[in-house]
Amino acid sequence: MTTETFEPKSIVVTGGCGFIGSNFVHHVVRERPGVHVTVLDKLTYAGNPENIACLPADRVELVVGDICDAELVDRLVSEADAVVHYAAESHNDNSIADPSPFLKTNVRGTYTLIEACRKHDVRYHHVSTDEVYGDLALDDPARFTEETPYRPSSPYSSTKAASDMLVRAWVRTFGLRATISNCSNNYGPYQHVEKFIPRQITNLIDGVRPKLYGDGKNVRDWIHTEDHSSAVWAILTRGRIGETYLIGADGERDNITVLREILKAFGRDADDFDWVRDRPGHDRRYAIDSTKLRRELGWEPQRIDFAAGLAETIAWYRANESWWRPAKEATEARYRAQGQ
Numbered sequence: 465m466t467t468e469t470f471e472p473k474s475i476v477v478t479g480g481c482g483f484i485g486s487n488f489v490h491h492v493v494r495e496r497p498g499v500h501v502t503v504l505d506k507l508t509y510a511g512n513p514e515n516i517a518c519l520p521a522d523r524v525e526l527v528v529g530d531i532c533d534a535e536l537v538d539r540l541v542s543e544a545d546a547v548v549h550y551a552a553e554s555h556n557d558n559s560i561a562d563p564s565p566f567l568k569t570n571v572r573g574t575y576t577l578i579e580a581c582r583k584h585d586v587r588y589h590h591v592s593t594d595e596v597y598g599d600l601a602l603d604d605p606a607r608f609t610e611e612t613p614y615r616p617s618s619p620y621s622s623t624k625a626a627s628d629m630l631v632r633a634w635v636r637t638f639g640l641r642a643t644i645s646n647c648s649n650n651y652g653p654y655q656h657v658e659k660f661i662p663r664q665i666t667n668l669i670d671g672v673r674p675k676l677y678g679d680g681k682n683v684r685d686w687i688h689t690e691d692h693s694s695a696v697w698a699i700l701t702r703g704r705i706g707e708t709y710l711i712g713a714d715g716e717r718d719n720i721t722v723l724r725e726i727l728k729a730f731g732r733d734a735d736d737f738d739w740v741r742d743r744p745g746h747d748r749r750y751a752i753d754s755t756k757l758r759r760e761l762g763w764e765p766q767r768i769d770f771a772a773g774l775a776e777t778i779a780w781y782r783a784n785e786s787w788w789r790p791a792k793e794a795t796e797a798r799y800r801a802q803g804q
């Protein structure tokens with residue numbers, strides 16, 4: 465299928481100091497020399513300006529602010545060709561402990577951005593998650609497609625689903641020039657230590673036993689964050705307006721298998737971990753069918769060797785202790801209070 469190429473010169477990246485957003489900013493600076501990036505980030509507990517501090521100042525500007533600040537958003541959007549929206553409250557466990565910031569940032573924040581994009585007729589790409597589709601059974605041969613009905617399980621995923629719905633409505637009713645992507649679980653550098661893979665790696669560096677929820681059989685569909693970035697760029701520049709694209713790299717693995725790969729890399733015994741309290745409402749399995757993205761836009765993931773990607777990620781956390789150390793103690797204190 466032929467699609468027109470959109471060539472933005474100046475983009476706003478919300479949440480560009482978080483895990484996936486900052487990896488995307490690195491990707492754009494490296495791969496797209498003519499593009500200027502304005503990062504809009506509130507620098508919550510999950511945002512770290514260090515993630516993009518090494519990038520050239522004439523290519524990347526950081527604006528510290530809230531996506532719910534309509535005046536600020538209006539000004540930044542009026543000066544841009546496109547908005548790529550990553551900013552979110554992103555952690556399921558936090559959304560169970562306190563859903564309130566999820567409602568505000570994920571729903572109200574998205575509303576604020578799409579209103580500004582509508583007013584200034586600016587192209588908008590909405591970054592979302594496969595969790596909006598709920599979960600699949602372990603023995604179900606099916607995978608999620610763009611046609612799968614929404615069935616979110618957690619406060620986090622229900623607010624992401626709500627934000628997707630707002631974008632769809634703005635496309636249909638107001639002609640917003642938008643695309644949506646729903647990606648599976650990312651891993652790679654700069655991921656917060658609250659998330660599964662970095663939590664276990666940094667526990668092992670600290671000589672603490674990793675923590676596995678429930679029976680450890682929950683399946684996640686892992687993709688390297690670099691492949692997520694290349695997919696988002698393909699959709700932003702060549703995707704069809706109003707369309708949703710699922711992003712995945714055929715990386716299904718259950719949690720205990722991933723944990724045992726990490727334990728092995730540290731030379732530890734396969735059973736050297738603690739079983740802890742399960743997450744309430746814990747989704748069983750996610751699996752993405754990304755045929756539409758591959759067929760229509762010719763995208764292919766490059767970083768499909770999970771063992772190699774994991775080894776690189778472990779090496780990154782070993783080499784960058786000063787990056788994660790400040791967040792570790794408070795994160796583990798939160799988990800301890802939850803019995804996890």
Ligand code: NAD
Binds near residue numbers: 532
């Ligand atoms: P993250 O928690 O690491 O980063 C979120 C960033 O958003 C932080 O820099 C934070 O400071 C910023 N932010 C939060 N609230 C804000 C606000 N009100 N205003 C401005 N900035 C704010 O998240 P992540 O894991 O990088 O996820 C990024 C996006 O990708 C999210 O939209 C998430 O739903 C989506 N996603 C994540 C995954 C995954 O595996 N992590 C998978 C699919 C989709």
Ligand code: TDX
Binds near residue numbers: 555556594663678743
């Ligand atoms: O200590 C742990 N032990 C454990 O067994 C942690 C932190 C998690 N888990 C399990 C829960 C999940 O089955 O590991 C799996 C992955 O957990 P998370 O890293 O919290 O990710 P998940 O809940 O799957 O959501 C992630 O992927 C989809 C991101 O956090 C979301 O932002 C994204 O939308």
